[in-house]
Amino acid sequence: MTKTIRLALLASTVLSGAAWAQDVTLTIESWRNDDLAIWQDKLIPAFEAAHPGIKVVFAPTAPAEYNAVLNSKLDAGSAGDLITCRPFDASLELYNKGHLADLSGLGSMANFSDVAKSAWQTDDGAATFCVPMASVIHGFIYNADAFAELGIEVPKTEAEFFAALDKIKADGTYIPMAMGTNDQWEAATMGYNNIGPNYWKGEEGRKALIAGTQKLTDPAWVAPFAQLAKWKDYLGDGFEAQTYPDSQNLFTLGRAAIYPAGSWEISGFNTQATFKMGAFAPPVAAEGDTCYISDHTDIALGMNAKSPNAEAAKTFLDWVGSAEFATLYANALPGFFSLNSSPVAMEDPLAQEFVSWRGKCQSTIRSTYQILSRGTPNLENETWNASANVIKGTETPEEAAKRLQDGLASWYEPQK
Known part of the structure; x- marks a missing residue:
């Protein structure tokens, strides 16, 4: 060299x-x-x-x-x-x-x-x-000890989900589901946008809403409100005044059997709950249906x-x-x-259960977050209010959907 x-x-x-x-x-x-x-x-x-x-x-x-x-x-x-x-x-x-x-x-x-x-x-x-x-992934966290005690199988379909809630309610030991409507956002985030993707087919419906080819008054967007309206009977006395921390405490203290959840709860629940926990994805309408998760x-x-x-x-x-x-x-x-x-x-193990759904279900994101909440009225905030009202029974699913659609159409060109 x-x-x-x-x-x-x-x-x-x-x-x-x-x-x-x-x-x-x-x-x-x-x-x-x-x-x-x-x-x-x-x-x-x-x-x-x-x-x-x-x-x-x-x-x-x-x-x-x-x-x-x-x-x-x-x-x-x-x-x-x-x-x-x-x-x-x-x-x-x-x-x-x-x-x-x-x-x-x-x-x-x-x-x-x-x-x-x-x-x-x-x-x-x-x-x-x-x-x-x-x-973060949405679904339901449950008290596995309570399920074992009451002989409840993890629900996969909506019929099994409501049968489980009915069984928990009839027994009377546990509040079937820990959720309040005082803070409103949980009703939309862990309610409507948790179960909704199974109805509007995840990304297909979300993108159609942005494109203006589907409306919030279409059956796929009204149906999750109709399910939320049925939750009222399972939330326990005084749920209207129940805050987000109240719901967390009801569950971790072992007083409620099911918690509509975001996966961010895992670390906190692990340190607070003294019982075994499990999780299940939002139940589908019928066995064998494609499942969708809010990921x-x-x-x-x-x-x-x-x-x-x-x-x-x-x-x-x-x-x-x-x-x-x-x-x-x-x-x-x-x-x-x-x-x-x-x-x-x-x-x-609880985190592994949540993330395993990615291999079985189609992932989507919250329907209101991209583009659709840039105007006034803000669709995300309005969905909080509508979801809480539907659960409380102060607004019907159809009324809530029409109000959201009218608000979106008032400023979003593809929906006019």
């Missing part, structure tokens, strides 16, 4: 290593201050061990203050390199303002489905600006478009899109499920 070639190789080696010659420190902005220990003790050490020269600092803000604080930092040019992304419009607005970089070309984006990426894309899907991290996109990570450490940030984001991160994150936070296409074995 000639001296010139040796010098050229040496120079290229020095230049290629120049980016990491000095430690680069990346800062993550997030609202998940409850995750601080997980990032510091598990996630960041795993990344740094494999990527010497890149240091990572997780710097969260209180959830209620996050949006305002982040926007101020971005406007002032003082925001961190990595931005934790809420789903849909809040992050889309950041991208449209030029605060989030387009990450469509990132290699790890190939590890995510269109549904997984939909919460962090432009409406036309041309740009994806955050790497999906986790979703709702919840959290992702993007890059500050003005980060001075863009290459190091992309290296980190590629790792966030890897199977290694998916396994670490999902097991550190049972109930927040990886959106990565690589299957993740869950160590928590």
